[in-house]
Amino acid sequence: DAGITQSPRHKVTETGTPVTLRCHQTENHRYMYWYRQDPGHGLRLIHYSYGVKDTDKGEVSDGYSVSRSKTEDFLLTLESATSSQTSVYFCAIGKGGARTGELFFGEGSRLTVL
Amino acid sequence: DQQVKQNSPSLSVQEGRISILNCDYTNSMFDYFLWYKKYPAEGPTFLISISSIKDKNEDGRFTVFLNKSAKHLSLHIVPSQPGDSAVYFCAASGLGDTDKLIFGTGTRLQVFP
Numbered sequence: 001d002a003g004i005t006q007s008p009r010h011k012v013t014e015t016g017t018p019v020t021l022r023c024h025q026t027e028n029h030r031y032m033y034w035y036r037q038d039p040g041h042g043l044r045l046i047h048y049s050y051g052v053k054d055t056d057k058g059e060v061s062d063g064y065s066v067s068r069s070k071t072e073d074f075l076l077t078l079e080s081a082t083s084s085q086t087s088v089y090f091c092a093i094g095k096g097g098a099r100t101g102e103l104f105f106g107e108g109s110r111l112t113v114l
Numbered sequence: 115d116q117q118v119k120q121n122s123p124s125l126s127v128q129e130g131r132i133s134i135l136n137c138d139y140t141n142s143m144f145d146y147f148l149w150y151k152k153y154p155a156e157g158p159t160f161l162i163s164i165s166s167i168k169d170k171n172e173d174g175r176f177t178v179f180l181n182k183s184a185k186h187l188s189l190h191i192v193p194s195q196p197g198d199s200a201v202y203f204c205a206a207s208g209l210g211d212t213d214k215l216i217f218g219t220g221t222r223l224q225v226f227p
Binding site: 031033035040041042043044045048050056058059090092102103104105106107108 | 116118120123148150155156157158159160163203205213214215216217218219220
């Protein structure tokens with residue numbers, strides 16, 4: 001199994017509060033991704049990183065920010081959580097990005113915003 | 115706007131028969147396609163991929179077919195097994211935006227005895 005862990009695995013929070021999800025890898029892969037999974041929408045890309053301090057937006061980046069200060073950690077922040085951000089969030093890592101092969105996913109972080 | 119679509123949310127197949135999962139895409143710049151499988155409470159795992167220079171790729175019981183003119187790909191599982199019951203996502207990446215992997219909405223496959 002790829003060395004990728006997400007924390008927290010479950011979180012319940014209230015509307016308007018900040019939330020940070022952490023993705024940690026031990027594989028030293030260059031690429032890291034954040035996706036959210038919702039019924040009827042599948043997996044949607046939020047943000048991704050192609051190196052330390054190098055990030056870019058995905059399909060649904062509004063309301064989210066990311067940071068990558070170290071190769072092994074990729075943080076997803078919801079500055080002010082809304083109920084529409086209730087979802088399961090998956091982090092993924094890839095050695096060479098989307099075109100060189102598969103991505104390895106974490107087990108997901110379930111976020112509920114009340 | 116969904117660039118990768120899986121129009122069948124669910125599929126039920128008897129064990130031993132063929133499962134065919136379909137995927138359509140709208141972005142003509144996509145040229146690399148993958149299928150992922152996802153079990154409940156787990157992250158997706160890679161299954162098989164295909165480049166646009168091919169029209170077929172096979173790996174054991176799994177075969178992916180690509181029809182570029184129709185912007186359509188399909189995953190065939192033969193023979194289907196109960197352990198194949200999962201949600202299947204197709205995904206695509208494209209020229210000029212090669213770092214991004216865009217996923218479809220998923221199809222839930224159930225293989226019954």
